[in-house]
Amino acid sequence: MKDKTARSSFNDWVNAYTGELLRWAIYKTGDHELSQDIVQDTFVAAWQGLDGFQNQSTPRTWLFSILRRKIADWFRSRDRDALGKESISEEEAETLFQNHFDAEGRWSSADFENNEVEEMEEKLQLCLEKLPDNWRDVLESKYIQCMKADEICQVFGLSPTNYWQIIHRTKVLMRSCLGTREQV
Amino acid sequence: MNCKKASEAIERREVQALSFAEKLSLKWHLLNCSICRAHARFSLTIGAAIRSSQLDAKVQALENTLKKRIQNIIDETTKD
Numbered sequence: 001m002k003d004k005t006a007r008s009s010f011n012d013w014v015n016a017y018t019g020e021l022l023r024w025a026i027y028k029t030g031d032h033e034l035s036q037d038i039v040q041d042t043f044v045a046a047w048q049g050l051d052g053f054q055n056q057s058t059p060r061t062w063l064f065s066i067l068r069r070k071i072a073d074w075f076r077s078r079d080r081d082a083l084g085k086e087s088i089s090e091e092e093a094e095t096l097f098q099n100h101f102d103a104e105g106r107w108s109s110a111d112f113e114n115n116e117v118e119e120m121e122e123k124l125q126l127c128l129e130k131l132p133d134n135w136r137d138v139l140e141s142k143y144i145q146c147m148k149a150d151e152i153c154q155v156f157g158l159s160p161t162n163y164w165q166i167i168h169r170t171k172v173l174m175r176s177c178l179g180t181r182e183q184v
Numbered sequence: 185m186n187c188k189k190a191s192e193a194i195e196r197r198e199v200q201a202l203s204f205a206e207k208l209s210l211k212w213h214l215l216n217c218s219i220c221r222a223h224a225r226f227s228l229t230i231g232a233a234i235r236s237s238q239l240d241a242k243v244q245a246l247e248n249t250l251k252k253r254i255q256n257i258i259d260e261t262t263k264d
Binding site (some may be wrong): 010011018019022026036040043086107141143144149160163164167184 | 186194198203219226251257261
C-alpha cells in the first residue's frame, strides 16, 4: 500500500505541479478560490487512486487528466441546462473553414492586418471562446500547458494528422477573428 | 504549392517531416507570397500571445499556501 516512499514522491508531485495545475484551473474557470479547491481535490483524488497510476503517462499528464475531469464536472454542474462540450464533426469543420480558401487553395481574403502581440490580447479571449471546444482545448494544451504534440494526441485521442489539421484550422480562424477590426 | 497547402505544411512539419520537395516548394511559396509569410509569423506570435494571456503574479502566492494545504490534507488521510 502507500508507504513512506510513496508519500515522499507524492510530495514531490505536489511541489512540482501545484503551480501549473492552479494556473490552468484559474485560466479555465477565472476563479481563484474555486481553482484552489479544484486543485486540492485533484491531488486528493490522485492520492486515493495512486494504485491506478501505472506509469503509462507522466505524473504531469495524469494529474492534468484528473484536473480536466474535475473542471468539466464543475462546468457541468454550473451549466446544468446548457449543452455540454461536443466534438465538432468533420462536416461542421469544413463549413466553418470553407470561406478561408478559394477553390485553388488561395487565401480568399487579403484582409491581413499586422497582428502585434500587444494588440491581440484584448480580443484574444473572445476569439478563443469562438473556437469549437475541443479545438480550443488542443490549442491551449499546446501553448499554455506546453504539452508536446504526441502527448496531446494521446490525451485527446488524435492521430498526428488530426492534430496538425486542428492546429492549422484554429490558427486560420484565430487570425481571421483577430484581424477583423470591427467589434466581435 | 498553394496557400492552403503551404499554411498546412507550416503546422504539419511539427509532427511529420516534410519531404525535400515539399521543403523546397514551401520555401519557394513563402518567397513569393506575403500573405503566407504573414501567416507563418502569426503562427508563432499567437502562441506567445496565448501563453502571456494567463500570466498572473498573484497566483505565485496562492500556489505556496495551496501546496501546504494539500500536503496537510494528505498527511491527515495517511494517519493511522
